[in-house]
Amino acid sequence: MKKTGAEILWECLVREGVEVAFGYPGGAIMPVHDAMLNYPVHHVLTRHEQGAAHMADGYARASGKVGVALATSGPGATNLVTGIATAMMDSSPIVCITGQVPAHLIGGDAFQETDVTGITLPITKHNYLITRADEVAQVVREAFHIARSGRPGPVLIDFCKNAQIEETEFVYPEKIALPGYRPPTHAPVADLEKAVELIEQAERPVILAGHGVLMSGAMKELQMLAVKTQTPVAMTLLGLGAIPASHELSLGMMGMHGEAYANNAIQNADLLIALGMRFDDRVTGNLRTYAPRARKIHVEIDPSEVHKNVKVDVPLIGDLKTVLIDLIPMLDEYEHESWLGQIAEWKQESAERSIMAWPDDGRLYTAHAIRALWEATDGNSIVATGVGQHQMWAAQYYTFEHPYRLITSGGAGTMGFGLPAAIGAWFAHQDKEVWLIDGDGSFQMTQAELSTAVQEGANVKIAIMNNQFLGMVRQWQEFFFDKRYAATPLTGPDFVKIADAHGIPARRITEPDQVFDAIAFAQKTTGPVVLEFRVEKEEAVYPMVPSGADLDDMIRRPVRQ
Amino acid sequence: MQHTLFALVENKPGVLNRVASLFRRRNFNIESLNVGRTESPDVSRMTIVMEGNEVDVSIVEANLYKLVNVIDVQDVTNQPAVTRDLALIKVRAKPEQRSEIANLVSIFRAKIVDVAPETVIVEITGTEDKIESLLELLRPLGIEEMVRTGQVAMMRGTGSGERRVPSAGSNGNGKSALNSPPSASSETAN
Numbered sequence A: 001m002k003k004t005g006a007e008i009l010w011e012c013l014v015r016e017g018v019e020v021a022f023g024y025p026g027g028a029i030m031p032v033h034d035a036m037l038n039y040p041v042h043h044v045l046t047r048h049e050q051g052a053a054h055m056a057d058g059y060a061r062a063s064g065k066v067g068v069a070l071a072t073s074g075p076g077a078t079n080l081v082t083g084i085a086t087a088m089m090d091s092s093p094i095v096c097i098t099g100q101v102p103a104h105l106i107g108g109d110a111f112q113e114t115d116v117t118g119i120t121l122p123i124t125k126h127n128y129l130i131t132r133a134d135e136v137a138q139v140v141r142e143a144f145h146i147a148r149s150g151r152p153g154p155v156l157i158d159f160c161k162n163a164q165i166e167e168t169e170f171v172y173p174e175k176i177a178l179p180g181y182r183p184p185t186h187a188p189v190a191d192l193e194k195a196v197e198l199i200e201q202a203e204r205p206v207i208l209a210g211h212g213v214l215m216s217g218a219m220k221e222l223q224m225l226a227v228k229t230q231t232p233v234a235m236t237l238l239g240l241g242a243i244p245a246s247h248e249l250s251l252g253m254m255g256m257h258g259e260a261y262a263n264n265a266i267q268n269a270d271l272l273i274a275l276g277m278r279f280d281d282r283v284t285g286n287l288r289t290y291a292p293r294a295r296k297i298h299v300e301i302d303p304s305e306v307h308k309n310v311k312v313d314v315p316l317i318g319d320l321k322t323v324l325i326d327l328i329p330m331l332d333e334y335e336h337e338s339w340l341g342q343i344a345e346w347k348q349e350s351a352e353r354s355i356m357a358w359p360d361d362g363r364l365y366t367a368h369a370i371r372a373l374w375e376a377t378d379g380n381s382i383v384a385t386g387v388g389q390h391q392m393w394a395a396q397y398y399t400f401e402h403p404y405r406l407i408t409s410g411g412a413g414t415m416g417f418g419l420p421a422a423i424g425a426w427f428a429h430q431d432k433e434v435w436l437i438d439g440d441g442s443f444q445m446t447q448a449e450l451s452t453a454v455q456e457g458a459n460v461k462i463a464i465m466n467n468q469f470l471g472m473v474r475q476w477q478e479f480f481f482d483k484r485y486a487a488t489p490l491t492g493p494d495f496v497k498i499a500d501a502h503g504i505p506a507r508r509i510t511e512p513d514q515v516f517d518a519i520a521f522a523q524k525t526t527g528p529v530v531l532e533f534r535v536e537k538e539e540a541v542y543p544m545v546p547s548g549a550d551l552d553d554m555i556r557r558p559v560r561q
Numbered sequence B: 001m002q003h004t005l006f007a008l009v010e011n012k013p014g015v016l017n018r019v020a021s022l023f024r025r026r027n028f029n030i031e032s033l034n035v036g037r038t039e040s041p042d043v044s045r046m047t048i049v050m051e052g053n054e055v056d057v058s059i060v061e062a063n064l065y066k067l068v069n070v071i072d073v074q075d076v077t078n079q080p081a082v083t084r085d086l087a088l089i090k091v092r093a094k095p096e097q098r099s100e101i102a103n104l105v106s107i108f109r110a111k112i113v114d115v116a117p118e119t120v121i122v123e124i125t126g127t128e129d130k131i132e133s134l135l136e137l138l139r140p141l142g143i144e145e146m147v148r149t150g151q152v153a154m155m156r157g158t159g160s161g162e163r164r165v166p167s168a169g170s171n172g173n174g175k176s177a178l179n180s181p182p183s184a185s186s187e188t189a190n
């Protein structure tokens, strides 16, 4: 049957299981939006294209499905760029579809023409330019396959307007022919044997669990490996939830703001088993002194990550879950009593320093508010965040029992990610509670999406941790720039009035004893709610490994008298 | 040490740009890059010469594989391979010097392909070393201009180069899926 290129796009999207798309219209994408009305896909009109990309990303992270964002050519497409780069850094599967000027005008600087495939080349896993309607079906099929398979990532399709309008015979391609795209699955047996040998010899092993555990769905296998070999598990920011925080072998988060005992364990380990993580500088600190006595096994689906930052002894290239299924039966059971005992001592010392051990001094701390939220939601909510101190506190104190619950921009650290990502996550799980824990700075970057939340009736609870500072930068100024607070004091609007202007119920919390009440109020109300927490202005996130310092050279929270 | 790799890539618009962009983005230092057609109209072949150790080369290889349009990468440095470079060298030459140049050129089995009143153009094909040696000898006469294609390489016999990256369809048995022609290795998506 003959169909227009725009219709073929929707035919294919529906076949890929797309139920919701986040977008913004404009001249060069009008035929696509027009054709959409005849297909069972819900379109969410965002207030900025960056919001569309982040929503698609948040949706993808919460659902494990591919998120879809639409934008027009030129400025519409360039507004997606931050969102695409964010998805790329965190290997999030999204497909972005941008309108483009008609093919015969390309290269001529026509109205709203921008070289979008050129701009997005380094920030996409792959991208396409469609100039003819008969390319659409094959391209969309490939785009989704590439976005979700192997190491997932964003794929962009730049769609010329003439190709949207032209009619062609629609044939759904059953097969994909990508001769150069073969994500690895099993690791070679010889490599597995080498890994077994290292695990056998280890006395102080540590597992480092990253986002790859979640992406490959290897949570069960991770636990089996940890339990069978009695190896403690430290997680990256994006790996949180890979193993329940309450598991006796969990070390919580590692790295710059990781648990001191996790970092100490890594620095004293004689074997690191890195699973789907990439030794980012935020988790290694100084590479020259990183885990100096440890041999290293690195299970990775992307061979270009191996030896990139940390030279490893045994790379296991393959899909994490498949590799672990192959590896676990090859291993015996091991005990590491004295090692686990040592770690328990470090844990005890950390607990004594924790802000959770502080007596109530009448002040409102973000960490306490987040812990209260954890209690009120049974630690079961999806939690999206902005970037900054509140993000680290969310990671530290909303201790995650389940995977796919923390929706946060790790690799890119994109402020403004939180609100749109929370809305996207809500579309993935309308049955679950979705909270946004945001900073006053981050929130203001994409605050316009409040209207989107209202228009869509998104049941997203928004907790703004208002410290009237760009807190994380202020903290660096406090520690490393003699408290010279350049460009970090931040005058915000009255967030309760902002909410009010949107017709969103809101509360301001200024005292610790109002916290639980306010949370209960938000939980009882359907639809979006804003809670503004007026928190301590100059509190710091501890522990902190200064940028480039040794991983166990941490600034610790001063002990309270 | 110097490594010579070749990459088979899909013959599609923008693929050279993707490869070049990757080298820039990852800060790889490439000495020469040659791109040309192959026996198959769907496939182009790139020959890449780079300086570096084994790990550097494996990182370049692994990154090339990340490009969806790259089908195969092989390192032919330590394998029996034929490598060739072509140079055109314009040398200053008064009429009375032409026979001296002709002599040199014939020793190297190169040719003079153009003669002008003040200059001649010499064409030479060979390994890097051979071309360098001829250049050494021509330099005193005065080299006006030179252009080189960069190396191209091909394995002798039916052997294949080294593939360091245990990915790209190696599927655990250590064998590459690449021994079959690219057009046959299409896959079905899940």
Ligand SMILES: Cc1ncc(C[n+]2csc(CCOP(=O)(O)OP(=O)(O)O)c2C)c(N)n1
Binding pocket: A386, A387, A388, A389, A390, A391, A413, A414, A415, A416, A438, A439, A440, A441, A442, A443, A465, A467, A469, A470, A471, A472, A473
């Ligand atoms: C788009 C963007 N711009 C700048 C930064 C640098 N940056 C990192 S954290 C931070 C402060 C964040 O402030 P806020 O959102 O209020 O959170 P807080 O740290 O106070 O919890 C800044 C400016 C960034 N990560 N992203």
